[in-house]
Amino acid sequence: MTKAFNKGDEVTFIGDWDRCGSTYFRHAVVYSCGKKQMVLTDAATGVEMGRYYRPERAELGAGGTFPRMTDAEAHAAALALAENILIKERAHFEHCLTIDASEGYKNSIRKALARLHAPDTASYAERTAA
Numbered sequence: 001m002t003k004a005f006n007k008g009d010e011v012t013f014i015g016d017w018d019r020c021g022s023t024y025f026r027h028a029v030v031y032s033c034g035k036k037q038m039v040l041t042d043a044a045t046g047v048e049m050g051r052y053y054r055p056e057r058a059e060l061g062a063g064g065t066f067p068r069m070t071d072a073e074a075h076a077a078a079l080a081l082a083e084n085i086l087i088k089e090r091a092h093f094e095h096c097l098t099i100d101a102s103e104g105y106k107n108s109i110r111k112a113l114a115r116l117h118a119p120d121t122a123s124y125a126e127r128t129a130a
Contacts, residue, residue: 003055005030005038010068013040013049014058014078016085017127021117023063023082025074026124040065044125075121082119089116 005011009030017024027043038055041048058064061080069077093113097106122130 004057012069015063022120023078078121
């Protein structure tokens, strides 16, 4: 695997917020990047976001690190991720309802299914302020 980013690169990280259809994006700067992991810092605050990000470019419809995007591009990419998460979660929960299990288990699955909502995206700052 070759690393996709270098120290100082401006990137956008897109991730899942709640496994129910909400996603977020966060603009960052690559603080350091090796072959197996990289460290990102928040572009607005300079605060370290974490040390264990994969140093590879994510694909649209999936979460991960992208070359810097505009806010509009990041919203669109995060929305695609939210839609994919909802598809997978609904399929998983629907499958869980078909297995032979207790009624209590199935009720918990129904509650989890009911928590899924319309795809929703926001910046990290907006998510943490709410």
